[in-house]
Amino acid sequence: MSWLRASTVVAASTLASRVLGFLRDVLMAQALGAGVAADAFLIALKIPNLLRRLFAEGAFSAAFVPLFSQVQVEEGTSSALALAGRAMTVLSLALLALTGLALVAMPLLIGLLAPGFDIFDPRRDLAIELTRRTFPYVWFISLAALLAGVLNVAGSFALPALVPVILNLVLIAALLLADGAPAMVVPVLALALPIAGILQLAALLLACRMAGVPVVPRFDLRDRRIRLLGRRILPGLASAGIYQINVVIVTIMATALAPGAVSFLYFADRLAQLPLGLIGVAISTALLPLVARRLAEGRFEEAKAMRNQAVEVALLLTLPAAAGLTALALPIVQILFGRGAFDLAATAATATALQACALGLPAAVLVRILAATFFARGDMRTPLLGAAAALVVNLGAGLAMLSSLEHLGLAIAASLGSWANLLVLSWRLGAIEERAFSRRTKQRAASMLACAAVCGSLGAQAFEELGRLGDPIALGSAILVAALGFFAMVTIVRAVRPKELTALLRDRA
Numbered sequence: 001m002s003w004l005r006a007s008t009v010v011a012a013s014t015l016a017s018r019v020l021g022f023l024r025d026v027l028m029a030q031a032l033g034a035g036v037a038a039d040a041f042l043i044a045l046k047i048p049n050l051l052r053r054l055f056a057e058g059a060f061s062a063a064f065v066p067l068f069s070q071v072q073v074e075e076g077t078s079s080a081l082a083l084a085g086r087a088m089t090v091l092s093l094a095l096l097a098l099t100g101l102a103l104v105a106m107p108l109l110i111g112l113l114a115p116g117f118d119i120f121d122p123r124r125d126l127a128i129e130l131t132r133r134t135f136p137y138v139w140f141i142s143l144a145a146l147l148a149g150v151l152n153v154a155g156s157f158a159l160p161a162l163v164p165v166i167l168n169l170v171l172i173a174a175l176l177l178a179d180g181a182p183a184m185v186v187p188v189l190a191l192a193l194p195i196a197g198i199l200q201l202a203a204l205l206l207a208c209r210m211a212g213v214p215v216v217p218r219f220d221l222r223d224r225r226i227r228l229l230g231r232r233i234l235p236g237l238a239s240a241g242i243y244q245i246n247v248v249i250v251t252i253m254a255t256a257l258a259p260g261a262v263s264f265l266y267f268a269d270r271l272a273q274l275p276l277g278l279i280g281v282a283i284s285t286a287l288l289p290l291v292a293r294r295l296a297e298g299r300f301e302e303a304k305a306m307r308n309q310a311v312e313v314a315l316l317l318t319l320p321a322a323a324g325l326t327a328l329a330l331p332i333v334q335i336l337f338g339r340g341a342f343d344l345a346a347t348a349a350t351a352t353a354l355q356a357c358a359l360g361l362p363a364a365v366l367v368r369i370l371a372a373t374f375f376a377r378g379d380m381r382t383p384l385l386g387a388a389a390a391l392v393v394n395l396g397a398g399l400a401m402l403s404s405l406e407h408l409g410l411a412i413a414a415s416l417g418s419w420a421n422l423l424v425l426s427w428r429l430g431a432i433e434e435r436a437f438s439r440r441t442k443q444r445a446a447s448m449l450a451c452a453a454v455c456g457s458l459g460a461q462a463f464e465e466l467g468r469l470g471d472p473i474a475l476g477s478a479i480l481v482a483a484l485g486f487f488a489m490v491t492i493v494r495a496v497r498p499k500e501l502t503a504l505l506r507d508r509a
Contacts, residue, residue: 033341116255140197360415
């Protein structure tokens with residue numbers, strides 16, 4: 001399967017999940033608003049999600065997938081599945097120990113990750129109670145991520161990308177069934193999280209069996225490849241950890257602001273995560289196993305060409321998305337979240353944060369693609385350098401702007417951190433391959449950027465002429481006008497050639 005077709009499959013599956021995710025967030029905003037209960041629950045939701053990305057989708061997956069691909073090429077599928085079984089055992093034991101420790105030390109953990117929730121803040125005790133309920137989700141979803149990696153290497157991309165639908169369906173059901181004040185709703189939502197994790201893990205275990213790649217825990221851990229996996233995980237863990245520290249830094253600083261700041265940043269980030277997930281995550285998810293396999297087979301030029309093509313397609317989709325989110329932030333937030341307890345002030349505050357997040361979106365997408373390239377090479381240290389640069393910039397800029405710009409300054413700092421990360425990865429890739437991006441890619445990127453800026457302005461003007469703030473038809477029409485204008489312009493200036501995209505979709509290499 002070609003990388004573009006695999007990316008399209010992942011993106012389509014991710015879109016289904018994200019649509020349900022936005023429905024979940026709309027219901028959550030309506031039920032919880034942006035106050036004490038909402039802030040406490042979002043902290044309880046953020047902590048297990050942070051650890052899931054750190055242990056499973058971060059360091060572990062980045063180290064495991066290339067090694068699994070290499071073993072499959074060199075020794076066959078049975079040896080690769082044996083490695084996966086041993087990896088499952090190691091991951092299970094580590095996460096069980098972590099979960100037990102976290103449940104006992106939860107007050108300390110909340111104190112570290114949300115220091116703004118002091119002992120007199122009603123959010124603190126509620127966050128401790130809710131996080132104890134949500135934390136077991138880490139164990140289930142981390143094992144599910146390992147199984148998803150096995151399926152991706154086997155060429156199955158749709159089902160692993162669809163599994164998050166289960167989480168959203170469970171949370172939506174909980175929101176619809178729970179009734180009462182926000183403080184009565186959040187305990188039900190917290191219990192729904194581990195239930196969803198169990199269902200996700202069960203679905204992927206069944207999918208692996210049906211795909212002919214069953215993964216069974218193995219306890220014969222005396223395997224040199226497990227030690228190699230451990231050595232690769234350490235720098236990857238540090239890299240993913242630094243990235244997640246960036247997330248935590250934003251949350252920590254936001255908890256020091258007035259109630260609502262955590263929620264404003266959360267909902268803005270959720271909107272920015274949609275194109276990041278549909279583009280950056282989808283492409284990097286497809287690239288990692290496909291590039292790793294080509295490198296294991298010695299097909300180095302194919303791997304390089306695949307990455308360059310991925311960068312161009314990613315920019316073709318990301319730049320207009322970033323321009324649209326910047327130009328139409330206020331009507332987007334108003335239509336999606338501006339109802340119930342989510343008032344006009346919360347809408348405006350979230351919209352400004354969204355504009356700041358959109359500025360870093362192209363960098364965040366390209367970081368995903370370049371990091372996948374390094375992971376496929378077995379190079380876990382270079383992404384660590386990029387993540388460290390992002391941390392320094394994010395922390396410095398966030399502290400500098402916190403008092404004057406409040407939550408907006410935190411969103412701007414996060415975007416600047418993404419650009420710092422991209423600069424480091426590009427510099428290191430250029431040192432390895434003479435240049436990080438081909439001359440053609442740079443020329444096309446410049447043309448796409450100019451077209452996106454023009455069409456973002458066009459979309460904003462179209463919305464002003466077509467309707468009022470809460471009019472979804474006017475917003476949809478403005479987005480359509482801007483999107484059609486963008487793709488017409490990039491075709492005219494030859495920044496994209498439809499025949500090339502068609503050929504990439506048909507490629508079965």
